[in-house]
Structure formats: structure tokens, C-alpha cells
Amino acid sequence: MTNPTYTAIFYLFAAITVLSAAFVVFSRNIIYSAFSLLFTFFGVAALYVFLSADFIAVTQVVVYVGGILVLLLFGVMFTNKVMTTDLKADVLNVVPGALLFLGTLAGLLYTFYTTNGWMPSETMLEGSVVERIGFETMSRFVLPFEMASILLLAALIGAAFLARYDAKGARGNSEQP
Structure with a gap:
């Protein structure tokens, strides 16, 4: 039997996460979407705490809130074109989004109803x-760890190549208006 206080707090954080994620997707203002992403990331971190995954929760806050979100906000706010243009998104891909949503929902419901072991384990981690x-x-998974680092290095080199300044005034392979 679970404590009703924990259940209420869990549903509160789940609601915060889902509602702020919906606001990120459906908001037409990119700055409001970026700030709503903050609440989504914190809500996910709180859900990780409820799953007793404290390391992943702290990593979520440090990497996503402390790194990626702050970088995104600085990028949005320091871009000249963002401050001078209307930041309304006019494109709304309802049909592909609805198909992706229905496929994901079907997969989640299938997993939920066909899995028998949803009860927590009696053994505690030592x-x-x-x-x-x-x-x-650093022992069993050292090869996948190193492969991931090589992949991230290749992505960093690719991003530096695309962002480099050309003498002709263009950046990477794209033309500036």
C-alpha cells in the first residue's frame, strides 16, 4: 500500500510535466516555449527522484536545465533576428503529429497491458x-562508452564545420539572406 501523500505529489509532478510539455509544443511564442521547457525538465527530474534514480535526476538538472536549456535561452535571446521579427510559428503539422501520437500511445498501452511485473522488487540495492x-x-560497458564519445566528437567536428565562417560571407553550406 502506498502513502497517499506520495501519490498526490507524484501526480502533481506528472501534471506539471505533461502540461508544461504541452505548452512547449502548442505555444506560438518561442521564448514562452523555452521557459516552459524549464518546468518540463524539472518535472522529469522530480519523477526520476520518485523512481529512486537520484543520479539520473541530478544529471537531468545539471545537463538539461543547467546546460542545454540555458544555451537555448541565450541563443534565442541573443539572436538579432529573434528580437526584431515576430516569433509566431505558423506551421502546425497536425496529421503527422497525430499519427505519431497515436502510434506512441498504442505502443505504450500495449506495453502496459502485456507486462506483468509492474510491482517494485523486494530486494534493495546495496x-x-x-x-x-x-x-x-568502466568495466563491462567501456566499449559502448568509448563509441559514444567518438560519436559525440564526430558531431562536435561536424557542428564546428557547419558553423565556421567562410570568406564569402556564408556560414557552412547554407546561404545567408
């Missing part, structure tokens, strides 16, 4: 979760 993650990353 030791620190962070210590275990570090041990597994």
Missing part, C-alpha cells in the same frame, strides 16, 4: 548507485 554506474561504465 551501496551507492553512482559507484555502481561508474564501475559498470
Whole structure:
């Protein structure tokens, strides 16, 4: 039997996450969408805490809120064209979005109704979760860890190549207006 207070707090954070994510998607103002993404990221981190995944929750806050969201906000706010143009999004892809939503919903419902083991385990983890993650990353999963670092390095080199300044006044392969 679960504590009703924990259940109420869980549903509060789930509602915050879903409502702010919906506002991110359906808002026509990009700055409002970016600030709503802040609440979405914090809501997801809170849900990770309820799943006893403290390391992933802290990583969520540090990486997504502290890094990616702040970078996104600075990029939006320091762009000249963003401040001088109307930031309304006129494109609304309802049909592809609805098909993707229905496919995802069908997959989630199928998984929910065909899985029998939704009850928490009786065994408790011993030791620190962070210590275990570090041990597994540097022992059994060292090859996938290194492959991910090579992939991120290639993406960084590609981004630097696309963002470099050409002498002709163009950036990367795209033309400036």
C-alpha cells in the first residue's frame, strides 16, 4: 500500500510535466516555449527522484536545465533576428503529429497491458548507485562508452564545420539572406 501523500505529489509532478510539455509544443511564442521547457525538465527530474534514480535526476538538472536549456535561452535571446521579427510559428503539422501520437500511445498501452511485473522488487540495492554506474561504465560497458564519445566528437567536428565562417560571407553550406 502506498502513502497517499506520495501519490498526490507524484501526480502533481506528472501534471506539471505533461502540461508544461504541452505548452512547449502548442505555444506560438518561442521564448514562452523555452521557459516552459524549464518546468518540463524539472518535472522529469522530480519523477526520476520518485523512481529512486537520484543520479539520473541530478544529471537531468545539471545537463538539461543547467546546460542545454540555458544555451537555448541565450541563443534565442541573443539572436538579432529573434528580437526584431515576430516569433509566431505558423506551421502546425497536425496529421503527422497525430499519427505519431497515436502510434506512441498504442505502443505504450500495449506495453502496459502485456507486462506483468509492474510491482517494485523486494530486494534493495546495496551501496551507492553512482559507484555502481561508474564501475559498470568502466568495466563491462567501456566499449559502448568509448563509441559514444567518438560519436559525440564526430558531431562536435561536424557542428564546428557547419558553423565556421567562410570568406564569402556564408556560414557552412547554407546561404545567408
